[in-house]
Amino acid sequence: MVAFDQDTIELPKPDRKQGRARMFLPLLSGRKREKENTPHSRPRRRRRHRSIWISDIHLGTRGCKADLLLDFLRHNDCDLLYLVGDIVDGWRLSRAWYWNPSHSAVIDEILHKAAAGTRVIYVPGNHDEALRDYVGFCLAGVEIAYEAVHETADGRKLLVMHGDHFDGVVTYARWLAIAGDRAYALALRLNDLVARVRRHLGMPYWSLSRWLKMQVKNAVEYIGRFEDAVAREAERRGVDGVVCGHIHKAEMRQIGKILYCNDGDWVESCTALAEDQDGKLEIIHWTDLEVVQSVPNMTQALQAAE
Ligand SMILES: [Mn+2]
Numbered sequence: 001m002v003a004f005d006q007d008t009i010e011l012p013k014p015d016r017k018q019g020r021a022r023m024f025l026p027l028l029s030g031r032k033r034e035k036e037n038t039p040h041s042r043p044r045r046r047r048r049h050r051s052i053w054i055s056d057i058h059l060g061t062r063g064c065k066a067d068l069l070l071d072f073l074r075h076n077d078c079d080l081l082y083l084v085g086d087i088v089d090g091w092r093l094s095r096a097w098y099w100n101p102s103h104s105a106v107i108d109e110i111l112h113k114a115a116a117g118t119r120v121i122y123v124p125g126n127h128d129e130a131l132r133d134y135v136g137f138c139l140a141g142v143e144i145a146y147e148a149v150h151e152t153a154d155g156r157k158l159l160v161m162h163g164d165h166f167d168g169v170v171t172y173a174r175w176l177a178i179a180g181d182r183a184y185a186l187a188l189r190l191n192d193l194v195a196r197v198r199r200h201l202g203m204p205y206w207s208l209s210r211w212l213k214m215q216v217k218n219a220v221e222y223i224g225r226f227e228d229a230v231a232r233e234a235e236r237r238g239v240d241g242v243v244c245g246h247i248h249k250a251e252m253r254q255i256g257k258i259l260y261c262n263d264g265d266w267v268e269s270c271t272a273l274a275e276d277q278d279g280k281l282e283i284i285h286w287t288d289l290e291v292v293q294s295v296p297n298m299t300q301a302l303q304a305a306e
Helices: 016-029 066-075 090-095 101-115 129-134 174-179 181-200 208-236 295-305
Strands: 047-054 076-083 119-122 142-144 148-151 157-160 241-244 251-255 258-262 271-275 281-285
Touching (some): 066 076, 066 101, 076 101, 076 271, 101 119, 101 142, 181 208, 208 258, 251 281, 258 281
Parallel strands (some): 047 076, 119 142, 157 241, 241 258
Antiparallel strands (some): 047 271, 251 258, 271 281
């Protein structure tokens, strides 16, 4: 069902690293915390999928929507669960620790799925790249792989990777591509203030909103270039499609011969990609938060604001 590169699918070997990870995992899964924090309430009516892809959860940061993800995981079962990178945010954890019971509960739920028979494949991203050292290992029932090739029920081959390797190809304005337009709306309001302060200081007028508009244009271009670069790589590898994450923008569309899928994120948009038993793919939005508009909509908002 799932084919790996030859060197990425090895049986776990006893190893010093694995020993370390074994010490680390219970810590993350919060095995030591009090019982009242582990409500293993699973709804009776759960949706069964063949496969689910989730990425960019950023556990360990305040932005992570762990409660919504937990709710999603408890309502959705699958034979195969792909964790497509940036699951734990190692960069930030090393600077400022932010962890609460819902973050532990997400890890518990994933480990519970693995124990209950779901095959869990973890493809690390740039924020959890330390796990790339464990490629080929199986930790607590979770297989770590550098990338994977998934075969859908209808026989299509999808390359599964996080996507951060394309940062070198597509540069700048990534911060805006992922910032969302609420921050942008705030910045627009700040524009007046900036202009007033600058006038007061005798500085020439400089439009923050115009500068941001340039950035938004760059952000839209960034997303387009990222998607094209990923699709080109998939085509080069001779697969039918690709599933990635990294840019926090869920998408499923045909780019040339390649089906480009991005499973989005659990910081803002709360999206997953799922495959049913016939191989049909869909993007699931699991949010009751206010609708987060995409970057292209931001451009429209800008035109309207003019
Ligand atoms: Mn990433």
